[in-house]
Amino acid sequence: MNEIEAAADMIIRSKRLVVFTGAGMSTESGISDFRSPGGVWSRFDSSELTFQKFLASEEGREKYWEFSNSSWGEMAAAQPNPGHNAIAELDRLGRLDCVITQNIDGLHQRSGIPEEKVIELHGTAWWVNCLECGQRYPREQIQERLGAGIKVPRCDSCGGIMKPATISFGQAMPERETRQAEAKAAACDLFLVAGSSLVVYPAAQMPLIAKESGAKLIIINLTPTPHDPYADITIHGKTGPALPQIVERVKALS
Ligand SMILES: [Zn+2]
Numbered sequence: 001m002n003e004i005e006a007a008a009d010m011i012i013r014s015k016r017l018v019v020f021t022g023a024g025m026s027t028e029s030g031i032s033d034f035r036s037p038g039g040v041w042s043r044f045d046s047s048e049l050t051f052q053k054f055l056a057s058e059e060g061r062e063k064y065w066e067f068s069n070s071s072w073g074e075m076a077a078a079q080p081n082p083g084h085n086a087i088a089e090l091d092r093l094g095r096l097d098c099v100i101t102q103n104i105d106g107l108h109q110r111s112g113i114p115e116e117k118v119i120e121l122h123g124t125a126w127w128v129n130c131l132e133c134g135q136r137y138p139r140e141q142i143q144e145r146l147g148a149g150i151k152v153p154r155c156d157s158c159g160g161i162m163k164p165a166t167i168s169f170g171q172a173m174p175e176r177e178t179r180q181a182e183a184k185a186a187a188c189d190l191f192l193v194a195g196s197s198l199v200v201y202p203a204a205q206m207p208l209i210a211k212e213s214g215a216k217l218i219i220i221n222l223t224p225t226p227h228d229p230y231a232d233i234t235i236h237g238k239t240g241p242a243l244p245q246i247v248e249r250v251k252a253l254s
Contacts (some may be wrong), residue, residue, distance in 0.1 A: 003233050003235050004235070004242065004245045004246055004249060005232070005249060006233050007218050007220075007233050007235070007246045008246050008247075008249035008250045008253060009253075010190055010216055010218060010232070011090070011190065011232065011246065011250050012250055012253055012254055014095070014188075014189050014190035014191050014216070015189055016018050016097045016133050016187060016188045016190070017090070017095055017096055017097055017188065017189075017190045017192060018097050018098055018099075018100060018184050018188040018190070018191050018192070018210070018215075019087050019090070019096065019098075019100070019192045019194060020099075020100045020101070020185075020191065020192065020193045020194070020196060020206055020207070021087075021099060021100070021101045021102065021103060021108070021193075021194045021195055021196065021239075022101070022103065022193075022194070022196025022197065022198075022203060022205070022221075023102065023103065023196065023197075024101045024194070024195025024197075024221060024222055024238070024239055025081070025083050025084065025101075025103060025107070025194055025195040025206070025239050026078070026103045026105050026107065026195075027195075028050045028081045028083060028195070028238060028239060028240045029078040029079060029080065029081045029084070029105070029107060030074055030078055031074055031075055031078050031103075031105055032071075032079075040156045043070070044063075044066075044067045044070075047167060047169075048060070048063050048191075048235040049063065049064055049067055049169060050166060050168060050169045050170035050171075051168040051169065051170040051171035052128070052170050052194025054120070054163060054168065055131075055161075056151070057095070058152060060159045061152045061161065062151050062152050064163070064168075065151060065152055065153070066123045066145065066151075068125075068164050069143070069146045071125075072125070072139070072143060073202075075104075075105050075125050075236070076139075076140075076143075078105055078107060078130075079107075079110075080107045080108075080110055080111035080191065080241045081107075081221060081240050082168070082241070082243070082244045083194060083195070083238075083239035083240045083242075083244070084107050084108060084110075084111035084244045085111050085112075086243035086244040086246070086247040087099060087108065087111065087113065087194070087243060088108070088111040088112040088113050089113075089247050089251075090247055090250070091112070091113050091117065092112070093247075093250065093251065093254070096113070096117065097117075097184065097187075097188060097223065098116050098117045098119060098184050099116070099117060099183060100119045100121060100181045100185070100206065101115060101118060101119070101120055101121065101122075102122050102196060102200075102206070103120075103122070103123050104120065104123055104124050104125045104166045105125060106124055106125070106126045108238070119177050119180050119181050119184065120177060120200065121167075121173065121177055121178065121181060121203070122166060122167040123164075123165045123166040123167045123174065125139060125164055125165075125166055126139045126161065126164065126165075127139060127164070127165040128141075128142045128153070128162050128164050128165060129162065129163060129164075130155035130157065130158060130160045130162050131160055131161045131162065131163055132155060132158050132159075132161065133155060133157055133158040133160055133214075135155055135157050135158075136165070137162070138145065139164065140236055144163070173201075173202060178202055181206060182201070182202075182205075182206070182209055185206045185207075185209040185210040185213070185215075186209050186210070186213045187213070188210055188213075188214050188215050189214070189216065190215055190216045190217075190218070191206070191207055191210035191211070191215045191217050192217075192218045192220070193207060193217070193218065193219045193220065193221065193225070193227075194220045194221075194239045194243060195220070195221060195222075195238075196221060196225070197223060197225050198219075198221075198225040198226060198227050199220060199225070199226065201244075204226070204227075207219070207227050207230065208230070211230050213247065216232045217230055217231045217232055217233075217234070218231065218233045218234075218235075219230065219234050220234075220235040220237065220239050220242050220243070221235075222234065222236065222237065222238060223238065224236065237250060
């Protein structure tokens with residue numbers, strides 16, 4: 001049995017599958033991450049984009065919004081790739097408990113996975129929050145203001161500072177989502193990592209929580225991860241070809 005067949009076999013035997021996705025899935029949809037050469041990140045200094053700098057001055061907020069505005073185009077245009085669609089197919093087959101994602105692009109929801117089954121650890125770029133009163137605005141609405149020349153948008157209700165609903169460098173992880181994700185990792189019997197190098201907290205911890213609770217672990221990532229030694233199956237490659245192959249096999253055998 002090769003790795004694809006073994007992974008499909010494990011999914012068929014699983015009663016509670018949690019899929020964990022990272023930047024690798026987004027880059028396959030054309031969204032650059034901070035490692036992508038020539039991407040939007042290369043034109044900005046990430047140390048200028050911390051949450052602290054955003055809060056500290058109007059200049060810091062202007063810089064952040066400039067960055068956020070430049071990265072929005074590729075985010076808004078991105079489509080779910082075959083990897084996303086394969087995970088959505090697992091859901092339609094009744095084989096998915098939930099997706100935990102580090103990605104902020106909303107592509108899992110757009111591939112057809114219900115909102116309540118997607119735990120977004122780093123927030124979402126599709127909403128903008130007022131940091132004072134908590135009002136939420138659809139991103140498109142705020143993009144119109146940026147397009148009209150407003151450099152730092154303010155809340156309509158209270159005039160407060162607004163920020164995309166993503167977790168920035170230096171910003172605390174969302175408590176509710178982190179706790180939910182930890183609980184899901186602890187309760188699953190199969191934890192499948194897709195496109196994450198598992199180096200940043202809390203991503204790094206999730207597979208270990210699952211493993212310590214007795215779950216099997218599958219890791220699909222282009223490059224080796226620090227958790228490969230704990231994995232039952234490791235596939236070094238892109239998720240776009242690997243996940244559909246696995247899901248085809250699941251469908252053929254079930
Ligand atoms: Zn407000």
